[in-house]
Amino acid sequence: MKKVIIIGAGIAGLSAASYALQSGFDVTVYESHRIPGGASTSWRRKGYLFEGGMHWLTGSSPKTVLHKLWREIGALNDSVPIYYRDPFLTLEFKGQTVCLYRDLDRLHKHLLTLAPEDRKEISRLCKDIRNFTKLSMPLTELKGVKAKHKASKSFGSAFAMLPLIPRLAFYGKLSAREYSERFQNPLLRLLVQNITSPDYSALAAIFTMATLTSGDGGYPEGGSLAMADRVAKNVQARGGKILYGTPVEQVLVKDGIAQGVMVRGEFIPSDAVIVTQDTLVAIDTLFDPPIREAWAEKMRKETIPILNTFISVGVEADLSALPETLAFVPEEPLMCGGTSHTLIGINNYAAYPGYAPEGCTALTCILGGDSYDYWKTSKENGSYEAEKQKLAEAFLKILAKKYPQTEGKIAVWDVATPLTYERYLGSYKGSWMTLMKKGVPNKSYPTIPESIKNVYFAGHRISPPGGLPIAAETGRSAVQYLCRDTGEVFQGKE
Numbered sequence: 001m002k003k004v005i006i007i008g009a010g011i012a013g014l015s016a017a018s019y020a021l022q023s024g025f026d027v028t029v030y031e032s033h034r035i036p037g038g039a040s041t042s043w044r045r046k047g048y049l050f051e052g053g054m055h056w057l058t059g060s061s062p063k064t065v066l067h068k069l070w071r072e073i074g075a076l077n078d079s080v081p082i083y084y085r086d087p088f089l090t091l092e093f094k095g096q097t098v099c100l101y102r103d104l105d106r107l108h109k110h111l112l113t114l115a116p117e118d119r120k121e122i123s124r125l126c127k128d129i130r131n132f133t134k135l136s137m138p139l140t141e142l143k144g145v146k147a148k149h150k151a152s153k154s155f156g157s158a159f160a161m162l163p164l165i166p167r168l169a170f171y172g173k174l175s176a177r178e179y180s181e182r183f184q185n186p187l188l189r190l191l192v193q194n195i196t197s198p199d200y201s202a203l204a205a206i207f208t209m210a211t212l213t214s215g216d217g218g219y220p221e222g223g224s225l226a227m228a229d230r231v232a233k234n235v236q237a238r239g240g241k242i243l244y245g246t247p248v249e250q251v252l253v254k255d256g257i258a259q260g261v262m263v264r265g266e267f268i269p270s271d272a273v274i275v276t277q278d279t280l281v282a283i284d285t286l287f288d289p290p291i292r293e294a295w296a297e298k299m300r301k302e303t304i305p306i307l308n309t310f311i312s313v314g315v316e317a318d319l320s321a322l323p324e325t326l327a328f329v330p331e332e333p334l335m336c337g338g339t340s341h342t343l344i345g346i347n348n349y350a351a352y353p354g355y356a357p358e359g360c361t362a363l364t365c366i367l368g369g370d371s372y373d374y375w376k377t378s379k380e381n382g383s384y385e386a387e388k389q390k391l392a393e394a395f396l397k398i399l400a401k402k403y404p405q406t407e408g409k410i411a412v413w414d415v416a417t418p419l420t421y422e423r424y425l426g427s428y429k430g431s432w433m434t435l436m437k438k439g440v441p442n443k444s445y446p447t448i449p450e451s452i453k454n455v456y457f458a459g460h461r462i463s464p465p466g467g468l469p470i471a472a473e474t475g476r477s478a479v480q481y482l483c484r485d486t487g488e489v490f491q492g493k494e
């Protein structure tokens with residue numbers, strides 16, 4: 001049996017492990033952290049569970065092609081309830097409230113009521129969202145691979161795609177901020193900008209809305225860590241080994257062929273290595289000399305990482321009457337990492353059983369933006385802990401002003417900075433996705449390097465913008481390359 005080593009037990013690594021085992025390989029996964037999941041994680045503090053990763057999962061709907069993958073790797077099964085929060089987002093601005101409903105007809109009517117002056121633009125947007133729901137992420141079969149169970153190939157039927165091409169081009173060349181300027185109503189502008197983020201391509205916002213309104217993009221019960229645990233158990237049940245707390249130091253290459261890996265100074269031989277640590281870091285740190293192929297240089301030059309600072313709070317109050325995801329403009333902006341945040345988003349887990357002690361609520365807040373250097377400097381000059389405290393206090397003040405019932409009721413708070421993510425993930429600046437900018441065609445990086453045999457790359461960085469579906473799909477795809485190269489039959493089955 002051919003031996004495969006997989007570096008990383010994030011979703012990409014676990015997906016690769018699952019498919020490699022099903023395809024008859026002997027699999028060992030090396031993971032630096034003590035738990036599976038990588039960026040798909042949650043943590044407990046004083047009885048509160050803070051969801052640190054997944055907020056919605058593309059492919060949660062059985063109607064999607066991707067759903068098959070989630071079931072094949074054990075991420076989803078019939079006994080895992082999926083929550084579809086509705087409205088997906090509630091945004092308040094200057095005394096008005098807009099809700100991002102999942103029912104497109106309801107959303108259309110709601111937007112028209114709020115902003116009749118934008119009738120034409122709203123109708124165009126809703127029409128496009130409806131058309132875009134016909135597209136869903138494909139599962140493809142690599143040319144030349146023998147596959148036991150064929151997956152669907154199409155990104156949407158060619159017929160469905162055709163009328164969308166001009167609209168794909170239209171949204172693709174605008175940022176969400178630029179697109180929002182087509183709306184006169186300030187509330188709608190703010191909504192359109194913040195479905196994803198103002199600097200992302202408008203295409204990302206439209207795809208997100210299409211996913212949500214098509215009945216997809218749910219939240220599996222238990223969230224990120226529970227899902228990662230299911231996939232890890234599935235790997236172990238299929239006979240795979242996962243070695244936690246065991247970082248790989250190097251992929252050993254001789255005469256252009258990977259021989260295995262170095263772990264704590266010891267050489268572990270294997271027939272193939274699948275690397276799922278952030279590729280942008282791995283090409284420099286896991287290979288000696290670093291990989292300098294054209295695609296790797298492009299990745300070094302062009303990657304704009306998505307990273308964040310994450311605040312989580314346990315409140316001794318039942319906040320189930322408040323929206324599940326609320327964005328609002330605070331009286332004073334929140335300063336984080338040298339950036340002023342004028343819109344604050346809060347995720348409220350009051351409705352989710354087990355996320356807080358009885359009568360209490362777990363809240364989280366994601367502050368996007370590249371604050372890496374700020375936190376790094378504060379670590380170096382010794383002010384890191386004080387900066388975290390300052391941020392938490394400023395956030396709690398805003399929270400108390402917005403929701404007076406939280407004042408004096410904070411049982412616990414926690415701040416994760418990009419340095420926290422970097423420490424746990426070994427990723428570039430602690431990032432976990434890649435920014436999809438306007439006008440940049442979405443192009444994936446190669447799975448196999450030209451200069452080294454028996455090495456396969458998978459993970460979010462390989463196919464921007466990344467995210468859980470990409471992580472899982474690239475893990476699956478790496479095993480298809482492996483099967484093609486070794487003549488094995490690729491197998492994926494529930």
Ligand SMILES: Cc1cc2nc3c(=O)[nH]c(=O)nc-3n(C[C@H](O)[C@H](O)[C@H](O)COP(=O)(O)OP(=O)(O)OC[C@H]3O[C@@H](n4cnc5c(N)ncnc54)[C@H](O)[C@@H]3O)c2cc1C
Pocket residue numbers: 007008009010011012013030031032033036037038039040052053054055056057058246247248249276277278308310366424425426427432433458459460461466467468469471
């Ligand atoms: C706050 C937040 C919200 C998010 N929301 C969503 C969402 O709603 N929907 C969505 O689809 N995605 C979301 N994502 C993104 C998604 O979680 C990531 O893109 C995805 O989990 C990446 O998976 P991966 O396996 O490619 O990489 P990672 O999760 O980074 O996994 C890599 C693994 O490799 C391990 N590792 C690294 N180096 C080594 C080494 N040398 N040796 C051994 N092990 C190593 C790391 O410890 C890690 O476990 C979110 C992420 C965050 C942080």
